[in-house]
Amino acid sequence: MQDATPAQLETLKTADGTPLKDSIRKSERRARIRAFLLVLPLLAFLVITFIVPIMAMMGRSVYNPEVVNYLPNTAEALQEWEGEGVPGEDVFAALAKDMVQGREDRTIGRVAARINRELPGARSLMLGTARDADEMQPPYKEAFIAEDDRWTNPEFWGILKRESRLITPSYYLLALDYEYTPQGNIEPRPEIYQVYTDLFIRTAWMSVLITVLCILLAYPVSYLLATLPLRYSNLLMILVLLPFWTSLLVRTSAWIVLLQQEGVINDLLVGAGFISDDGRLRMIYNQTGTIVAMTHILLPFMILPLYSVMKTINPSYLRAARSLGATPLVAWFRVYFPLTLPGLAAGVMLVFILAIGYYITPALVGGETGIFISNMIASNMQGSTAQLRLAAALATILLVLVMLFYWLFNKLVGVERLKFG
Amino acid sequence: MKLKSLGLLAAGVMAASTVVANAQDQSLTIVSWGGAYTESQVRAYHEPYTEKTGVQIYNEDKSAQALAGIRSQVEAGNVTWDIVDMLQADAQRACDEGLIMEIDHDEWFAPAPNGAPPTEDFIEGTLGDCFVPSILYATMFAYNTEAFEGEGPQTIEDVWNLEKFPGTRALQKIPQKNLEWALIADGVDPENVYEVLATKEGQDRAFAKLDEIKDSVIWWSEGAQPPQMLADEEAVIATAYNGRIFNAQVNENQPFKIMWDHQMFEVDGWVVPRGNEDQLDLIKDYLYFATDTQRLADQAKYIAYAPARKSSVPLVSTHADSGVDMKPHMPTSPENFKTAVQFNTEFWADYGDLLEERFNAWVAQ
Numbered sequence: 149m150q151d152a153t154p155a156q157l158e159t160l161k162t163a164d165g166t167p168l169k170d171s172i173r174k175s176e177r178r179a180r181i182r183a184f185l186l187v188l189p190l191l192a193f194l195v196i197t198f199i200v201p202i203m204a205m206m207g208r209s210v211y212n213p214e215v216v217n218y219l220p221n222t223a224e225a226l227q228e229w230e231g232e233g234v235p236g237e238d239v240f241a242a243l244a245k246d247m248v249q250g251r252e253d254r255t256i257g258r259v260a261a262r263i264n265r266e267l268p269g270a271r272s273l274m275l276g277t278a279r280d281a282d283e284m285q286p287p288y289k290e291a292f293i294a295e296d297d298r299w300t301n302p303e304f305w306g307i308l309k310r311e312s313r314l315i316t317p318s319y320y321l322l323a324l325d326y327e328y329t330p331q332g333n334i335e336p337r338p339e340i341y342q343v344y345t346d347l348f349i350r351t352a353w354m355s356v357l358i359t360v361l362c363i364l365l366a367y368p369v370s371y372l373l374a375t376l377p378l379r380y381s382n383l384l385m386i387l388v389l390l391p392f393w394t395s396l397l398v399r400t401s402a403w404i405v406l407l408q409q410e411g412v413i414n415d416l417l418v419g420a421g422f423i424s425d426d427g428r429l430r431m432i433y434n435q436t437g438t439i440v441a442m443t444h445i446l447l448p449f450m451i452l453p454l455y456s457v458m459k460t461i462n463p464s465y466l467r468a469a470r471s472l473g474a475t476p477l478v479a480w481f482r483v484y485f486p487l488t489l490p491g492l493a494a495g496v497m498l499v500f501i502l503a504i505g506y507y508i509t510p511a512l513v514g515g516e517t518g519i520f521i522s523n524m525i526a527s528n529m530q531g532s533t534a535q536l537r538l539a540a541a542l543a544t545i546l547l548v549l550v551m552l553f554y555w556l557f558n559k560l561v562g563v564e565r566l567k568f569g
Numbered sequence: 570m571k572l573k574s575l576g577l578l579a580a581g582v583m584a585a586s587t588v589v590a591n592a593q594d595q596s597l598t599i600v601s602w603g604g605a606y607t608e609s610q611v612r613a614y615h616e617p618y619t620e621k622t623g624v625q626i627y628n629e630d631k632s633a634q635a636l637a638g639i640r641s642q643v644e645a646g647n648v649t650w651d652i653v654d655m656l657q658a659d660a661q662r663a664c665d666e667g668l669i670m671e672i673d674h675d676e677w678f679a680p681a682p683n684g685a686p687p688t689e690d691f692i693e694g695t696l697g698d699c700f701v702p703s704i705l706y707a708t709m710f711a712y713n714t715e716a717f718e719g720e721g722p723q724t725i726e727d728v729w730n731l732e733k734f735p736g737t738r739a740l741q742k743i744p745q746k747n748l749e750w751a752l753i754a755d756g757v758d759p760e761n762v763y764e765v766l767a768t769k770e771g772q773d774r775a776f777a778k779l780d781e782i783k784d785s786v787i788w789w790s791e792g793a794q795p796p797q798m799l800a801d802e803e804a805v806i807a808t809a810y811n812g813r814i815f816n817a818q819v820n821e822n823q824p825f826k827i828m829w830d831h832q833m834f835e836v837d838g839w840v841v842p843r844g845n846e847d848q849l850d851l852i853k854d855y856l857y858f859a860t861d862t863q864r865l866a867d868q869a870k871y872i873a874y875a876p877a878r879k880s881s882v883p884l885v886s887t888h889a890d891s892g893v894d895m896k897p898h899m900p901t902s903p904e905n906f907k908t909a910v911q912f913n914t915e916f917w918a919d920y921g922d923l924l925e926e927r928f929n930a931w932v933a934q
Binding site for chain 2: 253254255256257258260261264265268269270271272275340341342343346347408409410433515516517519524527529530534536
């Protein structure tokens with residue numbers, strides 16, 4: 149039978165008389181819908197547990213509702229004010245009204261706490277005055293100042309006006325060690341408060357270092373695993389996998405037992421006479437501890453993809469290179485190493501991305517010099533002075549950094565070339 | 570007729586079954602600090618209360634994050650904590666922010682045995698609008714006697730003396746108290762500590778003093794850590810809560826000694842988060858029971874914290890397990906109280922944000 153021409157296809161019909169093309173389209177659509185329905189649970193899961201919380205976190209990092217919501221009249225009255233000196237009677241009158249309401253609703257403490265973050269003492273000033281606000285008589289400006297002369301502090305009013313915006317970048321500024329002055333300019337924070345940029349940089353370079361250490365340790369091990377006879381390589385594989393299956397906490401505490409000043413390694417060194425009892429080494433609760441423990445914990449994520457790629461490399465390629473005159477080193481560099489790149493790239497991506505957001509190990513063994521930015525995010529979510537919005541800003545920056553890394557990685561290596569095993 | 574009685578019977582059965590169900594279902598979730606402290610509350614309050622009423626009590630050891638926890642639960646409208654054990658300073662903040670219930674002390678709590686109303690029986694200045702104290706505790710330095718030949722450190726200045734008393738110091742990873750002690754060690758009169766600390770120069774001075782020992786410091790965050798660090802000799806001197814050290818001394822026979830010089834004392838007690846109003850009767854019933862004179866004195870049988878009611882003080886007796894006389898171990902006993910400094914919650918409510926930020930940056934640098 150001859151192939152049908154396009155014109156003939158147009159007119160081909162199925163048994164029930166509908167054109168074949170329509171019928172195909174219909175069944176294709178049905179298949180697409182079925183496919184979509186199959187991924188729908190995953191999509192819904194991702195949206196609910198991943199996309200929505202991340203969006204909420206990002207929203208939180210710029211949200212600044214206290215002054216607008218709990219001092220509505222004052223916020224409005226301050227719009228008119230130029231920002232020089234002390235505002236006029238109308239602002240004070242609005243504040244008096246808001247304070248009476250705020251005391252009734254018990255919301256005045258929230259504004260006071262918000263402003264107190266910017267200006268210590270603002271809390272007791274606002275709460276103290278609010279306590280008497282319902283008995284105050286106009287003119288309110290005099291009444292407020294009679295109550296407490298700190299009401300003439302122009303800094304307070306500058307801050308109050310600045311914070312009466314619902315959306316604020318100030319948490320991002322803090323997260324990058326910058327701040328608003330009461331006049332509304334952006335300046336670097338005093339050195340004694342600077343901590344986050346250093347921590348971001350430290351997190352990044354320690355993650356790079358841990359990734360490099362993992363490569364150096366994992367490459368020969370993976371090579372051995374891939375080339376040893378099966379009975380030896382199985383044993384070695386168990387040695388890799390056993391720690392991998394052991395709980396993170398157990399492995400981290402094991403390092404504490406080994407490395408602490410009264411720990412196994414120090415005892416051995418003292419016993420062997422290498423160091424004196426007073427000169428015990430500090431190998432934990434600092435950067436060393438974090439690097440050692442995290443390298444150990446993340447090592448399998450480098451070994452496994454490398455091994456799976458090396459396993460597939462045919463040894464005859466190397467033999468061919470040798471027979472064509474390459475030295476072992478050249479053969480390795482020009483033939484073997486490039487073939488392992490997909491596994492290496494996968495390992496680097498796994499280890500680096502896991503490392504940069506690591507929390508529990510630095511928290512336990514990092515002391516003060518070995519903590520990561522994630523530990524600072526956590527500490528901003530706990531405690532009595534928790535700053536959830538600063539934590540959200542820090543977390544958003546970390547997220548952007550990771551995405552930037554992924555993008556760069558994709559440009560340089562190409563994600564489609566990765567082989568995870 | 571028959572129908573009606575059947576209906577009555579059914580109603581009766583239903584009523585009876587709800588009563589039974591209630592007695593079984595009733596439970597309180599109480600948040601506290603964990604370790605020896607929760608243990609003392611369980612033995613002094615929870616167990617007798619459950620025995621008396623059948624109400625189940627669940628403990629959560631989350632008090633270190635109490636304020637953040639209450640804040641997020643109240644804001645989310647999903648309050649799972651019925652009663653929270655909290656520091657007075659945090660309770661004041663939570664109260665200002667409208668997160669916890671206001672308390673009518675004379676209505677909620679039992680009078681003293683002599684009839685004095687609670688407002689007169691609790692130690693002055695310790696009742697808050699939303700807060701009732703149960704204990705008075707001290708934070709102070711303690712040391713492992715085996716770490717030093719001869720006398721251990723006796724004063725705050727000795728803590729800073731690295732030559733005479735070498736070794737690691739374990740300090741709590743908060744600015745509170747550390748800054749006060751730094752100033753006292755630097756020669757500031759304890760009376761004026763908070764005045765000095767309110768100024769920029771005073772803050773610089775405190776941090777500069779802490780710089781002197783920073784390289785010899787490890788930081789702790791949970792009350793159970795310092796006794797552990799002292800026992801392991803990871804640290805030779807540590808700040809700690811006096812009850813935890815007492816516990817290690819008496820129950821674990823650790824060679825620890827408390828240095829009472831310039832101990833800082835404050836109260837700790839109960840608050841009720843908003844949002845569990847249907848449980849309120851039960852909560853009030855529990856609090857009435859747990860804050861009466863006898864119960865507060867009972868807690869001092871299990872841990873060396875002083876009861877917050879004056880009428881409880883004479884009832885303080887001996888340790889329940891070891892028979893040790895508790896009176897000399899109380900932070901309020903005259904011998905220990907000589908140089909005591911009262912922790913200023915109002916100061917820290919105002920300056921806490923700023924100093925905490927600076928402290929965290931300083932620690933991480």
